Amino acid sequence: MTGMSxxxxxxxxxxxxxxxxxxxxxxEIADKLKASKSTIVVDYRGLTVGQVTELRxxxxxxxxxxxxxxxSMTRRAAEAADLAGLNEVLTGPxxxxxxxEDVVAPAKILNDFAKKNEALEIKAxxxxxxxxxxxxxxxxxxxxxxxxxxxxxxxxxxxxxxxLALATKAVAEQKEEQGA
Numbered sequence: 001m002t003g004m005s006x007x008x009x010x011x012x013x014x015x016x017x018x019x020x021x022x023x024x025x026x027x028e029i030a031d032k033l034k035a036s037k038s039t040i041v042v043d044y045r046g047l048t049v050g051q052v053t054e055l056r057x058x059x060x061x062x063x064x065x066x067x068x069x070x071x072s073m074t075r076r077a078a079e080a081a082d083l084a085g086l087n088e089v090l091t092g093p094x095x096x097x098x099x100x101e102d103v104v105a106p107a108k109i110l111n112d113f114a115k116k117n118e119a120l121e122i123k124a125x126x127x128x129x130x131x132x133x134x135x136x137x138x139x140x141x142x143x144x145x146x147x148x149x150x151x152x153x154x155x156x157x158x159x160x161x162x163x164l165a166l167a168t169k170a171v172a173e174q175k176e177e178q179g180a
Contacts, residue, residue: 022073025069025073026073026076026077026080027077027080028077029069029073029074029077030076030077030078030080030081032065032067032077032098033077033078033081033083033098033126034081034129035098035100036098036099036100036126037099037100037101037102037103037127037128038097038098038099038102038103038104038105038106038107038125038126038127038128038140039096039097039098039099039106039125039126039127040096040097040106040107040110040122040124040125040137041086041089041090041094041095041096041122041123041124041125042094042095042096042097042110042114042120042121042122042123043092043093043094043120043121043123044093044094044095044119044120045092045093045119045121046118046119046120047117047119047120051117051119051120055109055110055113055117055120058109058113059097059106059109059110062099062102062105062106062109063099063100063101063102063105064097064098064099064102064105064106064109065097065098065099066095066096066097066098067095067096067098068093068094068095068096069094069096071090071091071092071094074086074090074094074096075087075090078090083126083129083131085131086124086126086131089123089124094123097109097110103127103128103140104140104141104143104144106125107125107137107138107140107141108140108141108143110122110137110141111137111138111141111142112141122134122137122138124137125137125140127140
């Protein structure tokens with residue numbers, strides 16, 4: 001095992017090394033919670049290996065990291081990241097999806113997957129630094145994707161130009177009719 005010193009007298013790993021490794025893991029999880037735009041906690045009990053593999057693939061393709069940590073480590077990390085409200089859902093086997101890029105992607109992928117695979121249960125989340133309920137996560141999942149929002153914005157921005165072009169054409173046609 002790299003990073004651990006072995007105490008030859010006891011034949012085991014020094015306790016200080018174990019504590020240091022745990023502290024590093026807690027810091028790592030806390031950093032991910034802080035850096036993430038969107039974090040979703042799910043209970044994956046009952047999913048087959050194939051289903052978990054498919055879910056991981058979908059999340060990875062969207063740039064979402066999906067990890068399983070011990071609840072005790074995650075609780076400490078949540079407290080360190082000022083997200084202690086998350087601790088009440090950290091029971092049983094949990095997996096956590098972290099996204100540093102897209103706020104909507106993890107919620108959308110996990111919600112859609114949960115609709116098709118009842119064994120996956122969304123428990124809670126953190127959306128832009130705030131603890132979110134299951135309902136909040138599901139509401140976020142129903143929002144259009146970033147591309148969908150950009151498309152809506154583009155159509156709103158194009159509407160005045162399109163209307164101006166139609167009005168100009170109508171005026172030109174009206175003048176043609178009057179001139180004929």
